[in-house]
Amino acid sequence: MIIPKLALRNLIGNGAKTWLNALVLSFSFVAIIWGQSIFEGMDKEMSKVTIDQEAAGGQYWAGVYDPYDPTSFDEAPAAIPADLSAEAAEGRAVPILIVPGTIYPKGRMMSVLLKGVDPGQSVLKLPFGSLKGGSGNIPGLVGTRTAKSAGLSKGDTVTVRWRDAAGTFDAADIEIVDIFQTQVQTVDVGQVWMPIQTLQEITGRSGQATIVTVPEGAAPKTYAGWAFQDHDVLLKDIKSFIQAKAMGFSIFYVTLMAMALLAIFNTQILSIWHRRREIGTMIALGMPRGRVIGLFTLEGSLLSILAAAVGAVYGLPLLIYMAKHGWVLPAGQADSFGLALNKALYPAYSLGLVIMTILIVLAATTVVSFLPTRKIATLKPTDALKGKWS
Amino acid sequence: MIRFLFKGLIRDRSRVLLPFLTVAIGVFLTVFMFGYIKGAEYQIIEFNADLLTGHVKIMTRGYAAEPESLPNDLALDGTDKLVAELRSDDPGMTWAPRIRFGGLLDVPDEYGETKSQGTVLGTAADILAPGSPEIHRLGLENTVVKGRLPQKPGEILVGEILADRLELEPGGTATLIGSTMNGSMATANFTVSGVVRYGVRALDRTGLVMDIADARTLLDMEDAAGEILGWRTDGPYEREHIEGLAARFNARPGADGGGEFAPVMRTIRDQSDMAAMLDQFGAVQGAVLGIFILAMSLVLWNAGLIGSLRRYGEIGVRLALGEPKGGVYRSMLAEAVMVGVLGTIAGTVLGLALSYYLQAHGINISGLMKNAAVMLPSHMRSRVTAGSYFIGFIPGLLSTLIGTAIAGRGIYKRSTASLFKELET
Amino acid sequence: MKSNFLKVPSRLGIGRPAVGFVILFLAAEALLAGLIAPEQTALSPAALLEKIDENAVPGNKIMVSSMTIHGRRGDRTVKSKSWIEGDDKAFTEYLEPPREKGIKMLKLGDQLWTYTPAADRVIGISGNMLRQSVMGSDLSYEDMMENRKWSTIYAAADDGTETVLDRPCRILKLTASVPDVAYEVRRIWVDESRFLVLKEERYGKSGRLLKTLEVGEVKQMEGRWVQTRALFRDVLKEGGGTEFIIESVDFEADIPEVLFSKASLRK
Structure with missing residues (x-):
């Protein structure tokens, strides 16, 4: 036990220099964790917004529904299974009815998908609540991309035409009650959201839906005529993209690590050189060289732990603040017509990330701390005592 | 000292x-x-520039207003002359016309009657010319998982999921039904030379790649194209350079006229969500x-x-x-x-x-x-x-x-x- | 980073097969509704509707017609010749423009096939495909595919009188009596003495006016009154509408039964 105690005492006793080193090292720590968390945050964000706004815990697709086959949309809607209907009534499922339609903004003709959703739903994080109430015209909600291509603004009225289940045409005016921003193109481009009850009524598809989205954690069940699509299907593209990106970012991680190790290596070399007399004394007094090497290696390792502690002092509040408020990206996106992605980027810290970082840094630090100490093995105590460094 | x-x-x-x-x-x-x-x-x-947006893209004003719906009735006319002009205006750029279109792919059974049908999203580019950079830009060398690249007119590539659904194999034939620039029905038979896997569901499910000359014949778009993509060759992409180029093009004499058929230039940042x-x-x-x-x-x-x-x-x-x-x-x-x-x-x-x-x-x-x-x-x-x-x-x-x-x-x-x-x- | 590193085109851009060509083929049929017109006395709305139906479904006829679509790229005129038997068999061959020459269509009941010389293929057209958007024209498949007699799917009521093309017309308001109709309500202006529809308005369930048909010219052919020119418009959209012209009709023509078979498409 004497060695760890001694190492710690040496470290603390070294005063300002130790703290300076720890500060530099801690900076690397915080930078590694922050940098890594930003990337992970970006990746998580990609999955998260898709889960929040579209996929949730998975979707049941009715019959022939295929999002990439417009010819399937007319045929697909089916009566919502009683179970799912009951779940929906309690807010544990969101039926969505999809009906092809045409909108006529300013006399132009644009094919859209009319999507009916319960304004009171809480599974998907999109502002469907704005579809509540309103009088006269059917309330409609569009994303910024659709708003842009159709030239629609909040409060505008646009004529929409559709065919009901029997094939009968009808048209009505929709009032755009709100315009939402989203990163998920597939809930925006070419789509007009409205209350599902209204859409069911006007299309004669009472009690029907095309997809039923269930919240995360819901166990998939089997319903005749409905196929459950889990995250493997709904998030496949995103997952393979993230996988590819993670590959690229591992290099970033390695480089940051190399930087931290450079700092430790440097410190260690100086430390050993600076304390050559102390080393000589210890060897002269009969301490085995192995223990001396152990002592110095441990000091280097402890420095990284100290650095972790120092980093925690200023890093934690910073990282917590970031996690809470996000990292607000600088403006300059005005030219993209409000298509801005989330204005703030939320870093994702997993306990695993922090522990992994600390462990990897600790292991690497130990190795790097050990390397310069090998010199001790060949050191002549007499020279060292004199301050010579042979 | x-x-x-x-x-x-x-x-x-x-x-x-x-x-x-x-x-x-x-x-x-x-x-x-x-x-x-x-x-x-x-x-x-x-x-993104190679695949879809170019560093800049020229479309008609009408097309640019609703690019998602691929309105080829608003395609650019006289693209040869336009490309020649663009080349002489700025030798530091390279240009390539592309056509994207929606259609229906119909696979015949042994009696020549409809066996299966699927909707497709076609991309047409110059992929037959020897050494055409478009093959690389569209990432075709790496994505063909069955068969080979088209080598002569009348050959197409189809997405993997689409090929599975329609039971199409390399060497098989299919009829592509589309709509010409003028709204007429367009049909032609093609041979599937290969199957591509992009790893992106939308493309694997509906993607079809063909040579632009074939597409022009099919869609009655001789000397026309939905889009002309431009890439800088005298240096890397630089925002200021590219935006300057687009600004000059869009401010050229007479740029305001021509209604919805007037060509306009959009930079990569102007397209979909690229800027953000x-x-x-x-x-x-x-x-x-x-x-x-x-x-x-x-x-x-x-x-x-x-x-x-x-x-x-x-x-x-x-x-x-x-x-x-x-x-x-x-x-x-x-x-x-x-x-x-x-x-x-x-x-x-x-x-x-x-x-x-x-x-x-x-x-x-x-x-x-x-x-x-x-x-x-x-x-x-x-x-x-x-x-x-x-x-x-x-x-x-x-x-x-x-x-x-x-x-x-x-x-x-x-x-x-x-x-x-x-x-x- | 946003969710699409790769910009995938929107789903809606996909799959807009051309179905405009179907229209001409079917439109000609609809135009012929109310062809024959012996002079009659005042009838009840229901009886009048039946008369219109009776005249709309005569025996065989061979007809040459053209359709002009006012598109964004300019006007386009398609000319075709149709052989029609009753209300559920029709064979059409396109004559102009050169690009479409030789395209043939066969309709048997609810089924539709097309043959194109370019592909030398007979292609079945599914209902799903026909429900897709219609290129540039003011019509949709549902506008024209209807081949049931109006008297079986609509209840008629008097809705006033008006003069159209210098002819006194009775206005009938037709309200759907079955669910699967394209238009819940139609108002038709009927030249009562000739049983010709000279004007029509089509409404949605909500009462919204969706489409209009205005006859521009009526001529006597082989002793019968025929609407030879009409303009069809989608009133929700700006644009010039789609124009139909019937150039000639041969009533009571001899049509070999073999024409209404898939084999004849290739000939």
């Missing part, structure tokens, strides 16, 4: 080697990181680089401190011999500059060498991914920019100098009494 110091540095390897190596490694890491992040940004831009995406990447890139350089500066600053502390004894001797404190301090700073400059140059050279290598060859990541043909760059590449040559000087020179300057202040604090004490040991 400088020569004297330099000789000292050369001759006393132990005094110099460690600081030099530290600076060199630190600068190397910085330059490499810089090139790597720039490479990532460059790849995002080039990837690039801005976000830019912000992240800036922050990451900033933090990295700051951290590296601290490391090298620390190294500067350490390097000076190590020479405590030597300085003591020099002061004891009567050298003025200011002189010692200045000579230390001069040495720091030399070490910093040499280390930075060495580190930059190494960093540039690796960056250039990775720019040319990249790190192959395709083998490391489960779906080998995912429509993403198969190689991670670095990118050497002008900044790569200078970025290393911030941590390499500046930080070393500041570190030494702070450590060197100790010289002024030393008392003669303690000097002799130090000399005793």
Whole structure:
């Protein structure tokens, strides 16, 4: 036990220099964790917004529904299974009815998908609540991309035409009650959201839906005529993209690590050189060289732990603040017509990330701390005592 | 004096080697990181530009207003002349017409009657001309999983999921039904030369790639195209350069006329969400680089401190011999500059060498991914920019100098009494 | 980073097969509704509707017609010749423009096939495909595919009188009596003495006016009154509408039964 105690005492006793080193090292720590968390945050964000706004815990697709086959949309809607209907009534499922339609903004003709959703739903994080109430015209909600291509603004009225289940045409005016921003193109481009009850009524598809989205954690069940699509299907593209990106970012991680190790290596070399007399004394007094090497290696390792502690002092509040408020990206996106992605980027810290970082840094630090100490093995105590460094 | 110091540095390897190596490694890491992040940004831009947006894209005003619906009735006419003009206007750009269209692919059974049908999203580009860069731009070399690329007119590539659904194999024939530029029905038979896997569901489910000459014949679009994509060839993508180009084109004499058929130029940033995406990447890139350089500066600053502390004894001797404190301090700073400059140059050279290598060859990541043909760059590449040559000087020179300057202040604090004490040991 | 590193085109851009060509083929049929017109006395709305139906479904006829679509790229005129038997068999061959010459269509009941010389293929057209958007024209498949007699799917009521093309007309308001109709309500202006529809308005369930048909010219052919020119408009959209012209009709023509088979499409 004497060695760890001694190492710690040496470290603390070294005063300002130790703290300076720890500060530099801690900076690397915080930078590694922050940098890594930003990337992970970006990746998580990609999955998260898709889960929040579209996929949730998975979707049941009715019959022939295929999002990439417009010819399937007319045929697909089916009566919502009683179970799912009951779940929906309690807010544990969101039926969505999809009906092809045409909108006529300013006399132009644009094919859209009319999507009916319960304004009171809480599974998907999109502002469907704005579809509540309103009088006269059917309330409609569009994303910024659709708003842009159709030239629609909040409060505008646009004529929409559709065919009901029997094939009968009808048209009505929709009032755009709100315009939402989203990163998920597939809930925006070419789509007009409205209350599902209204859409069911006007299309004669009472009690029907095309997809039923269930919240995360819901166990998939089997319903005749409905196929459950889990995250493997709904998030496949995103997952393979993230996988590819993670590959690229591992290099970033390695480089940051190399930087931290450079700092430790440097410190260690100086430390050993600076304390050559102390080393000589210890060897002269009969301490085995192995223990001396152990002592110095441990000091280097402890420095990284100290650095972790120092980093925690200023890093934690910073990282917590970031996690809470996000990292607000600088403006300059005005030219993209409000298509801005989330204005703030939320870093994702997993306990695993922090522990992994600390462990990897600790292991690497130990190795790097050990390397310069090998010199001790060949050191002549007499020279060292004199301050010579042979 | 400088020569004297330099000789000292050369001759006393132990005094110099460690600081030099530290600076060199630190600068190397910085330059490499810089090139790597720039490479990532460059790849995002080039990837999207090659595949869909170009650095700039010319469409008619009407087409540009609703590009998602692929309104080929609003396609550009006289594209040969337009491309020729564009070429002569700016020799630093290359141009390629493309047509994207919706249609229906109908597969016949043995009696020639409809066996299966599927909706398709066609992309037509010049892929038959020998050595056409469009093959590479569309990533076709890496995505054909069955069969081969089209080699003659009448051959098409189809997405993997689509091929499965329609039971199409390379060598099979299918009838493509579309709508001509004028709204007439267009049909023609094609031979499937290969099946592509992009790894992106939308494309694998509906994607169809064909030569633009075939598409023009099919869609009655002789000398017309929905889009003309342009890429810069006399240098890398630069936002100002590209935006200037588009601004000049859109402000050319008579640009206001022509109604919805007037050609307009849109930059990559103007298209779908690219601006927001690039801005976000830019912000992240800036922050990451900033933090990295700051951290590296601290490391090298620390190294500067350490390097000076190590020479405590030597300085003591020099002061004891009567050298003025200011002189010692200045000579230390001069040495720091030399070490910093040499280390930075060495580190930059190494960093540039690796960056250039990775720019040319990249790190192959395709083998490391489960779906080998995912429509993403198969190689991670670095990118050497002008900044790569200078970025290393911030941590390499500046930080070393500041570190030494702070450590060197100790010289002024030393008392003669303690000097002799130090000399005793 | 946003969710699409790769910009995938929107789903809606996909799959807009051309179905405009179907229109001409079917439109000609609809235009012929109310062809024959012996002079009669005042009838009840229901009886009048039946009369219109009776005249709309005569025996065989061979007809040459053209359709002009006012598109964004300019006007386009398609000319075709149709052989029609009753209300559920029709064979059409396109004559102009050169690009479409030789395209043939066969309708048997609810089924539709097309033959194109370019591909030398007979392609079945599914209902799903026909429900897709119609290129540039003011019509949709539902506008024209209807071949049931109006008297079986609509209840008629008097809705006033008006003069159209210098002819006194009775206005009938037709309200759907079955669910699967394209238009819940139609108002038709009927030249009562000739049983010719000279004007029509089509409404949605909500009462919204969706489409209009205005006859521009009526001529006597082989002793019968025929609407020879009409303009069809989607009133929700700006644009010039789609124009039909019937150039000639041969009533009571001899049509070999073999024509209404898939084999004849290739001939």
